[in-house]
Amino acid sequence: MPLYDYQCKQCQAVFEVRATFKEKEAGLKPECPHCQSKKTRQLLTSGLFLRKSDDSTTLTLPACGPNAGPGCCGG
Numbered sequence: 001m002p003l004y005d006y007q008c009k010q011c012q013a014v015f016e017v018r019a020t021f022k023e024k025e026a027g028l029k030p031e032c033p034h035c036q037s038k039k040t041r042q043l044l045t046s047g048l049f050l051r052k053s054d055d056s057t058t059l060t061l062p063a064c065g066p067n068a069g070p071g072c073c074g075g
């Protein structure tokens with residue numbers, strides 16, 4: 001049975017709800033276990049957490065041509 005993360009709009013508490021796909025399709029209105037409010041919204045984080053991999057910096061090395069000055073390429 002899949003787990004769904006819900007957040008209560010009343011007290012901001014985050015809780016997990018177990019429901020079948022049928023129950024989910026029928027319109028799930030889970031009750032907050034803390035304040036019994038039904039003003040909840042689903043969090044779409046579980047299972048969809050994607051880690052960004054583009055945080056590595058591409059290093060551009062200076063090109064060493066025939067007119068390269070001292071210090072280039074270890075020279």
Ligand SMILES: [Zn+2]
Pocket residue numbers: 008009010011012013032033034035036037
């Ligand atoms: Zn609540």
